[in-house]
Amino acid sequence: MTSWLPKSDQLSRPVYKSLQNEIIHAIDRGDLQPGARLPTHRDLAYGLNVSVQTVTRAYEALRDLGYLSGEVGRGTFVRERPTETPMPFLPTRESELIDLSMLKPVITEMHHEVLQNSLQRLSANLTPNLTQSFRPECAFQKHSMIACRWLQRRNIPARPAEILFTNGASPALTAAVMTAVPPGAALCVEEISFHNLKPLASYLGIRLCVAEMDEEGLTPDSFEAVCDEHKVRAVMLCPTVANPRSSVMSVRRRREIIRIAEKHEVYIIEDDVMGATVRNAPLTFKALKPDLTFYITSFSKQIMPGLRVGILLAPEEMSVAARNRHLVTNWMADALTVEVVCGWLADGTADKLVEFQAKALAKRHKLVRKVLSDIAFYAHDNSTHVWVPLPDGWDEAEFISRARSENVAVAGSKPFVMIQSASGGELAHDNAIRIAVGAGDEDRLKRALTSLGRLIKSRAEKPLPTF
Numbered sequence: 001m002t003s004w005l006p007k008s009d010q011l012s013r014p015v016y017k018s019l020q021n022e023i024i025h026a027i028d029r030g031d032l033q034p035g036a037r038l039p040t041h042r043d044l045a046y047g048l049n050v051s052v053q054t055v056t057r058a059y060e061a062l063r064d065l066g067y068l069s070g071e072v073g074r075g076t077f078v079r080e081r082p083t084e085t086p087m088p089f090l091p092t093r094e095s096e097l098i099d100l101s102m103l104k105p106v107i108t109e110m111h112h113e114v115l116q117n118s119l120q121r122l123s124a125n126l127t128p129n130l131t132q133s134f135r136p137e138c139a140f141q142k143h144s145m146i147a148c149r150w151l152q153r154r155n156i157p158a159r160p161a162e163i164l165f166t167n168g169a170s171p172a173l174t175a176a177v178m179t180a181v182p183p184g185a186a187l188c189v190e191e192i193s194f195h196n197l198k199p200l201a202s203y204l205g206i207r208l209c210v211a212e213m214d215e216e217g218l219t220p221d222s223f224e225a226v227c228d229e230h231k232v233r234a235v236m237l238c239p240t241v242a243n244p245r246s247s248v249m250s251v252r253r254r255r256e257i258i259r260i261a262e263k264h265e266v267y268i269i270e271d272d273v274m275g276a277t278v279r280n281a282p283l284t285f286k287a288l289k290p291d292l293t294f295y296i297t298s299f300s301k302q303i304m305p306g307l308r309v310g311i312l313l314a315p316e317e318m319s320v321a322a323r324n325r326h327l328v329t330n331w332m333a334d335a336l337t338v339e340v341v342c343g344w345l346a347d348g349t350a351d352k353l354v355e356f357q358a359k360a361l362a363k364r365h366k367l368v369r370k371v372l373s374d375i376a377f378y379a380h381d382n383s384t385h386v387w388v389p390l391p392d393g394w395d396e397a398e399f400i401s402r403a404r405s406e407n408v409a410v411a412g413s414k415p416f417v418m419i420q421s422a423s424g425g426e427l428a429h430d431n432a433i434r435i436a437v438g439a440g441d442e443d444r445l446k447r448a449l450t451s452l453g454r455l456i457k458s459r460a461e462k463p464l465p466t467f
Contacts, residue, residue: 195415
């Protein structure tokens, strides 16, 4: 039996909790080695001048936490290796969590090497414009021409003077909405849309009018009905592998939306953050109607999450206004990051990484179809996610918690659902989950999909209360 005893004057109330912590500290310090036998309940209580019940309570708590083990007739011992107690809906260890809640592209060692090489070259060729300029028009002249040529190769009309670099797509969206929709006016959105739109609209003092959607996205009839009833200034769309349902709008549908937008003098805000990865993607709204379209793209999801570089192309008549609003809210994009991205656009690295991403995502969606073969879901081969409506009997919050208890994190539908239609009716598109397929390696993705598939098909039965 160990001779270790805590000092009674070190204990505070509640005493059992304080004693419990003293034993943990002794184990962590090595004063109590694995296999050491602790004093009996009675002996320790006598030595500390506390009740036997206090010692028993502390020992039992430490057994539950995995620090101690008890053997009938032999006593209480320090376990060989303390184990972590699984908490409800949390992983045993954070490293065991397979996080499929955040959208990410597929990243490999190749990406790290490419970025490392670029940063090394950049450090040897720094210019004053990159390190000292506070003036966007001075810092990005060369970069605007490079980005312009890259966009034009994708049939997106652009001039260098129109290129507005931002720190990712979110600041570009903020600038576009602020430019197109004044406070108090209305922005038309689809039933399921970008999760930041609701708080953004609230902060900017604009109204969201929700239109219905089908397998292609926004429906023309619903869009026109919203425009007839409300003074809509702009419509926000993600027409190519929309987040979160992965729908792709046909060119015919895009032309119908443009016709209605022209009729009602409504600007189109086009989110095209995944367009480059989609093979044979339809023409963008910017290509079809440049004078009506605020075009947004970025490289975070198509190439690498850490490269927070976006591009906003505003209609020519709104270009200065968009720059002013971006200047006020963000001033300018990070020059060093823009330099890295534009270097890749110029030397072909970006095209190679985009092509890799398209193939890698297609491969992962093949895995998704195999593992979730008997489950209904929405997806596209070049999207970073899968949208899975939950079957009857499953509550979304309960499902997410149950998945988390199995060390898989997914996103729910609530942030994406725009609550209700312009007419005030509820829109029944909630109770679903979004699974990000780009995160982690394929083995971990397969394990997570297997767990989620099993959970989706299981009977959604809540535990009875035990009082």
